[in-house]
Amino acid sequence: MGEMGLRERKRQRMYREVSDIAVRLFLEKGFDAVSVAEVAAAAQISKPTLFRYFPAKEDLVLHRIADHEEEAARIAAGHPEAPLAALRRNFLDGLARFDPVTGLNDDPEVLAFHRLLYGTPSLVARAHGHQERAEARLAEALGGDLDARLAAGQIAAVQRVLAMDNWRRIAAGEKAADLLPRAVAAAERAFGRLERGLPELGGGG
Template identity: 80%
Template sequence: MTEPSLRERKKQQMYESVSGIAVGLFLEKGFDAVSVAEVAAAAEISKPTLFRYFPAKEDLVLHRIADHEDEAARVVAQSQEAPLVALRRHFLDGLEREDPVTGLNDHPNVLAFHSLLYGTPALVARAHGHLERQEAALAEALGGDLDARLAAGQIIAVRRVLAMENWRRIAAGESVEDVRGDAVAAAERAFGSLERALTAYGAR
């Protein structure tokens, strides 16, 4: 794999730095109470520079999950297993690691970020595009035809609902250990249902 150039590394550092500053302000004051100008000032850059990196205010937050847009597609492309077998294993491994993307994580920073994301209508609306891009990438990895697009929509929806249920319970006060057993059982049931419905992408 080719190492990123110095320019690419600096660009990525800029993304991370500005996004981090913005999320901190949003968590402190609320998303709607912080202007883009305030974020730019805190990051010590101009508004035009900020907009070159983040076309919309919401992207300052969604940058934190942008690298998950092609995650399911990468899992399928890099595995020798049937797609649903690989995706099931990946999700269960994520639960074991308490990966925030599975919702099974009770670190205060993770809970605060998820509360910001799911509790702000503008961010929820913008996140819809994130889900569409996940579906498109997975559909391409599954073959790109209509059947692949239908399957991708169902798979991404299952992953989202499982993660949201885990986050909902933890946000309501349950611990990771309270939720873990149910989360694993629910994932096994959900992916089992997908394999029975989407036989072309299940175990061979």
């Protein structure tokens, strides 16, 4: 057990280190200007080893958001009596701590990463796949039927639109701390509408 835990930690560290090296190169030179071979050389691993960890070049960047794929489903499954209230609370908590996933973060490195992500068509397309899988897992956690899939689609859309609105405002020069009250009010309003439209998911928490 201890050995497996150590091996898994080493594997996760390798993922993180190689991803960080790749993102630095992409930010410096542009995503399309950096080859996978260049990333492998900078990380001091072979190209086949790199592809074992990251099947596609885009995955080197999207590793940073891939761990959020299970988040909404985990929260919903953990609060089966009121999943929507739990998701709302989680999003508001994320805003309060300026979690980059909410779009409300003006750290220069986070902004540069978001510009790289949203400014590269192949990364946008790959990110869309992550969003679809996250939505599908949320739907399963909500019951897996058509009603659950419709609800998951609405919840995912609200979270995505809120995060993109925050990110666009910050990219235009607004400060995260100044934007926080507006972002909280927008999230409260959006989740309030979801709760009124999806009362069976236990809103109003």
